[in-house]
Amino acid sequence: MSHTLAADPPPRPEYERTPLAVDSIGEIVRDLSWRERLTQNALFRRIVILLVLAAAWQIYATWLDNELMMPKLSTTLVALWDALTNGTLLERTLLSLQVLVTGYAIGVAAAGILVSLSATTQIGNDLLSTLTAMFNPLPAIALLPLALLWFGLGLPSIVFVIVHSVLWAVALNTHSGFQSVSETMRMAGQTFGLRGVRYIFGILVPAALPAIVSGLKIGWAFAWRTLIAAELVFGASSRSGGLGWFIFENRVALETPYVFAGLLTVILIGLAIESLVFRTLEIHTVRKWGMQR
Amino acid sequence: MSHTLAADPPPRPEYERTPLAVDSIGEIVRDLSWRERLTQNALFRRIVILLVLAAAWQIYATWLDNELMMPKLSTTLVALWDALTNGTLLERTLLSLQVLVTGYAIGVAAAGILVSLSATTQIGNDLLSTLTAMFNPLPAIALLPLALLWFGLGLPSIVFVIVHSVLWAVALNTHSGFQSVSETMRMAGQTFGLRGVRYIFGILVPAALPAIVSGLKIGWAFAWRTLIAAELVFGASSRSGGLGWFIFENRVALETPYVFAGLLTVILIGLAIESLVFRTLEIHTVRKWGMQR
Amino acid sequence: MATAPPRDPALPVLSAEDVSLQYKTRERLVTATWRVSFKVYSGDRFVLLGPSGCGKSSLLKSAAGFLEPVEGRIRLNGRDIKRPGPDRMMVFQEFDQLLPWKSVYENVAYPMRVTGRFPRSEIDGRVRAYLDKIGLSRFADVHPHMLSGGMKQRVAIARAMAMEPDVLLMDEPFAALDALTRRTMQAELLRLWEDTRFTVLFVTHSIEEALIIGTRILVLSPHPGQVRAELDASGLGFDSAGTPRFAELQSRIETMLFNRSPTSLAEAHA
Amino acid sequence: MATAPPRDPALPVLSAEDVSLQYKTRERLVTATWRVSFKVYSGDRFVLLGPSGCGKSSLLKSAAGFLEPVEGRIRLNGRDIKRPGPDRMMVFQEFDQLLPWKSVYENVAYPMRVTGRFPRSEIDGRVRAYLDKIGLSRFADVHPHMLSGGMKQRVAIARAMAMEPDVLLMDEPFAALDALTRRTMQAELLRLWEDTRFTVLFVTHSIEEALIIGTRILVLSPHPGQVRAELDASGLGFDSAGTPRFAELQSRIETMLFNRSPTSLAEAHA
């Protein structure tokens, strides 16, 4: 880097101005081309992505030509429509959602308690990290005997297994979020005399919200996975089979389009929850607060 | 709040002092009682927790007195010892670990690519959030047909399923971590002319490390869960299967102590990985950097 | 609400006795202050003055109850300070002390709400009055991330002052403010003090500000901080800026801090 | 490594033409500056002076390439500024601009490494020299979270200055520094400028500092920032502090900023 010393800046006159009294300046809008407008529309981009994925599915399945392994999207949609109107898909989905929401709520609440303990006491901290390291990797079948013994057959056992899948993920993320709260923010909260639960909900939870939300998202997804798997493994009786059972039944009967219709239901619900619940939550909290872009 | 105006503070003499030249002051140590010392020792606290859990297991199982549903810890330990020395547990665990690590590594790498895309382009961002919302809730069985079609029966298919379970969780957390990086830190990185991959690895990754680490932890746990479940489905090819198959075989043979020995292996590995890998990582990064307490 | 214990005005509100503060991390041990003693009496406007890194913020944090001395003791009204409490409000040096999830209004109102120090009905009025004083009424419902650095600091100042705490701890509160705003804030602080005679512990880098704000000035030596001098600055205010006592005190402090005659400073430029 | 384009000294390095800056969020629209024009020539030490919240930081961010004007244009060497680059180093107002995962040494060395602006062999020497200048050699291998506020700012200053950029953007870099350190840093900046004649765009709240540091001073009106005046301050330095020209300029600016006679300020206290 060679610096040739610049010549002195040119002499310029001084000046003074009287600023205009501009009390409120409206939005200054630049013209955007329709292309910019379109690409800046999140909904549009999302729809494009979905269409591309749908086309990929249809084309791959057509090329594969193996309806028993992978039906075409069109076939799946027909099956979905049929299962919704003539079949029991709706009812089963609702049943599953109910179990799911119950398990999810309990899991999140349990995570809240565990993390609150760990945020306030040293032993709670150790307890959380030890329990998480131990139990998080355990597959649901490990819990089967306990679930059976404690809750017997049916929904409570599935709820128990879902709680297991939600609890650790949410707790881990929340805990890590709490740990990352800046020292200044903590101190600010403490000077207000906040302690215990009020401190956790007044300072730590909002400050760690980005981490909590992504924990909630992961927990939600894992709750689904576990639900579908758990309904196959145990507890399904003819009265109470949910979406998981719907998929399993059709799989055994080799009604593959219906299997995919079931899976498509899971996908669609996932999309709906993400855009209606989580995105809305994010927009009205962490984004509005400038904690996430 | 009533304020009685305080009397004026008492007059005091001014004074000046010459500060001592204290070049280096060593650590000023307060005496700690042995109780404080013990409770401040993380290892000790952890061991206490483990002992309490072990005792709870032993007592509950003894009270329950149902070896088929839940064997005593002592019985399980005997079975574990037997399976390790006379049986194939070690070999199977190693096989599983190998598959696990492969799947985990691929999953984390894939998450890295996806998140890098989403950090640099708007469409990548939409792609990530859409894909995650769609695929994360899908249970592994949904992937079986694809896995079989693409990879056939064997380890690659299990790896594929594990990748699925790791990918989304890690991607979600990393993405959320990236989004939470403070504007000032981003701008600082950009003034150095960092862009693309160098910007991601130079600024975003270290700045989002707490979130990434908890994503890695969750991913690791779910890789285990998925492995155990997938090994049941994919079973054992000519050679012996992994840990999941070990658990399944013993379950079918009603050798419950061996089932629990297998699960105990999962727990012990979980503890080992947490304290050796993740904790070490945290201590040498985010804690050292003051990003987490 | 803690009713204030009956105070003997001859006893200090806050007393530091041979306070050494250390930060311990895995790799390093940093001594922030070494055997610092001082006494703050009720109604004092006590200024901590010293070079960057000499432990001023650390002393303030210790007084707030966030940092336990490794040696010596720091006491509030005769009792060892164990933890933070709403009787001591603190304005931090960092800009991220506002709660990002609360609007400017809510940030000021929140401590009053949670401590119950004021009846609910009074809170709104107080918040509005203080927002007015800091000139941010128009930004009442804006979230902190939309404020400039100086605006954030002003909100933090309003938040602390509105609480009318018994002890107000301020860590370079006006450093990010322009000359005019700074003057206004200083004047506001003095006016409030006239009204309610709380105790202030104030950290600043500006000698002039120290003289205007402070009644007592504690000068600290460079890292690790030790007491260099304690000076009396009572009776000095905005209007004394030109007076000989002001100038004399100013140059005395400059000598202490710069450790050479103040005029020679210009040489640094040559 | 961008080789600097041949420059006509009669052309400005940086020019803002009717720049309006706005922040848009879902709930609110904030206009930071409105139709601000100025020209910075090569070798200028250009100071932005104005009340808190008037858009100084926003203008600096816009010059750095982080904020696109909604109206008007801001140009560097005749080209529209599209994105940040290592030819413009910036010292931010916030304390969290250091990379927490790098030691003090690494923080200063890092930009030099990644831009390749200096040969590898030179870097170590430069870093040590600058750490020495800011008085933090003893803290070279400490991580930023273990530094005091002022120490952090000093590291950021060293980081920017060590890069010897063509344009140096500094947002209240010395606000968190004590009087002595501040003087030293100011002197250091001036000495460096004498050596390499880079261009500085400098934000400050202190009128005195503006006069010492600046060759041109742009005075902005309160929110939303508009140009109030552009003044010539060349030839003023530390040693001019007592001179009539210094005092005259100072009071002229005070009048502009305070919008009333500077003496009446003391009344704020009464």
Add this chain to the structure above:
Amino acid sequence: EMSSVKVATQIGLPYLPLIVMQHDKLWETAAKEKGLDLKVEYARLGGGAPLNDALLSDSVQIASAGVAPMLTLWDKTSKNYGVKGLSAINASPMYLLTNKESIKSIKDFGPDDRIALPSIKVSIQAIVLAMGVEQAFGPGKSGALDNIQVSMAHPEAYAALTSKAGGITGYMASSPFQERALKVPGIHKVADSFQIQGGPATLSVIYAKADFVKQNPQLVAAFMEAQKKAVALIKSDLKGSIDKYYAVTGDKTDRAIVEGILASPEYDFDIFPKESMKIAEFMYSTGALKQKPSSWKDYFFETVHSEKGS
């Protein structure tokens, strides 16, 4: 002809002939005699559905599972892959067990009872039980006990029945769980599948895609020979075959129990299907099969047509 094939089974005693084949490399040997070099890999999977997927995706060439999954697969693939049975493996009974003294027949199960079985509605246990229910409650009433059936894997069902946990009072089992359960005090048999199906009936079968059978006639012939040989070996040397079973699977089940089951006259290995039509007809009547086979030969390859079957 292919030089390398994969065979998939599930775990359990029914697959003993395949295990003997694996242990003694019988298929390889038989192929060699026909001048073919063959490499065989045996995989054991944990369920019926993945087994079907494996076959359909050509991950394996030969699969072995219960009669019911084979029939479903035949029904669904008749127009493309033409999956059919190659041979039967074994005939063995399944017991309906209970831990309630008061239950003596299928009719005695009340609304508060719970019958555990692997995969309600779709497993072979569920189908045979439904046949039994129809016999007990009358034509068209095969679903009478549907409401008290619950899906539960064998090990859990066994544990629940024997320890009276989770409200399980009935369990449609199979070997070796049923034999073990009967040794537990308080457990007794209510019905068995031979009773319901009217005699010894095939439980597990071997099946493959039509393409494989058509394109590899020699291999298939060699396979049949090998299986016959394995069956003969088991019949002549049961103890030795059990040794092989333990060597290959590493199963930990008590040897006395295994020997007891295999020595029982009800447990028979045979390559010819028995009573499979009853199941097929029943599945057609409940709608599980869309097409009605006119005879068992519709869903078995000619490999076993020449002999008697049903």
